[in-house]
Amino acid sequence: MFELVEPIGTVTFSDVPTEAFLALGMRNYWDGYFAGRAAPLGLAPAEVVHAVFYNFADGEVARHIPWVWGKITPQEAIAVRERASAAALRQAIGELADSPTLARIADLATRAATSAPTEGRALYAGLRALDVPEEPVAKLWHAATLLREHRGDGHNTALVTHNIGGTQAHVLLALSLGMRADEFGRIHHLPKAQLAAVIDGLRGRGLVNDNGKLTDTGRQIRERIEDLTDELAAPPYDVLNTDELDELITGLEPIATALQAADN
Structure with a gap:
């Protein structure tokens, strides 16, 4: 849908x-x-x-x-x-x-x-x-x-549930697409030090490795967020x-x- x-x-x-x-x-x-x-x-x-x-x-x-x-x-x-x-x-x-x-x-x-x-x-x-x-x-x-x-509100709930902030969400999406965070359209304009701090925070949680790539844990977190988003988006169609x-x-x-x- x-x-x-x-x-x-x-x-x-x-x-x-x-x-x-x-x-x-x-x-x-x-x-x-x-x-x-x-x-x-x-x-x-x-x-x-x-x-x-x-x-x-x-x-x-x-x-x-x-x-x-x-x-x-x-x-x-x-x-x-x-x-x-x-x-x-x-x-x-x-x-x-x-x-x-x-x-x-x-x-x-x-x-x-x-x-x-x-x-x-x-x-x-x-x-x-x-x-x-x-x-x-x-x-x-x-x-x-x-x-x-409705789906977007639910997606925000899924992000909050997994303690992923807004800029962090863009970084995870960029990395999942094989892009560097500073290449991604929604955040490429942010100061490099700001982006680096966000990535360091994700690295500290084990979601990003030393090479700036998603870890298995990072991919699993993102998949869980997307699955929960889908689940929360389903109720309108129940009617x-x-x-x-x-x-x-x-x-x-x-x-x-x-x-x-x-x-x-």
């Missing part, structure tokens, strides 16, 4: 929504990112957004929150994000946007996305408080975003019976394929 839902939710971070936010006075991509994604939390301070988003380095959120709220309100950001994300999704999937089955798929995805408990899932809860769009493409995007952030879940999967597959093709 992650592979089918994630491409729909992440159209939010593509060119069309970015340009829509820039047109409203945002200075760069990250202003629009934080305005749109944090908007369901209301006028939460940077410290709260940092805690909920979990994996940004110290100070990164504060470069954008609360500055963006001097240019746009959270309510306006929610509306811009929904409108532009639906437009981006429609553009990317082409004829599938007008498929007679899309409304049914959007309804099934929405049933799943609005069925899970909100306790302990701050960003998911914020999204659940929003109105569900009526237009099918926007409704599908909204459902995918709910499911994505669907087997036939409905199969129907949802069948309907999402060509959409995910079209989005993948659009990215290439």
Whole structure:
């Protein structure tokens, strides 16, 4: 489900929504990112957004929150994000946007996305408080975003459970992909001394060896985190019976394929 839902939710971070936010006075991509994604939390301070988003380095959120709220309100950001994300999704999937089955798929995805408990899932809860769009493409995007952030909140729980901080999580991911931490897109810009200290901390726990590679223990920790994330992401789909879940999967597959093709 992650592979089918994630491409729909992440159209939010593509060119069309970015340009829509820039047109409203945002200075760069990250202003629009934080305005749109944090908007369901209301006028939460940077410290709260940092805690909920979990994996940004110290100070990164504060470069954008609360500055963006001097240019746009959270309510306006929610509306811009929904409108532009639906437009981006429609553009990317082409004829599938007008498929007679899309409304049914959007309804099934929405049933799943609005069925899970909100306790302990701050960003998911914020999204659940929003109105569900009526237009099918926007409704599908909204459902995918709910499911994505439900999973993300659960992933943060898995990281906390295993005492892995946000920057540490990026280091583990980079090393699992065979990359050096200072090559990885989300953290390559951090000061070398800061990254070295994070890696030293992981080395001290036996998760990274002297050559800067993951140890067996490091790989096992990361696998346990991913397995727990999957387990915690499952409850929304419990509301669907087997036939409905199969129907949802069948309907999402060509959409995910079209989005993948659009990215290439």
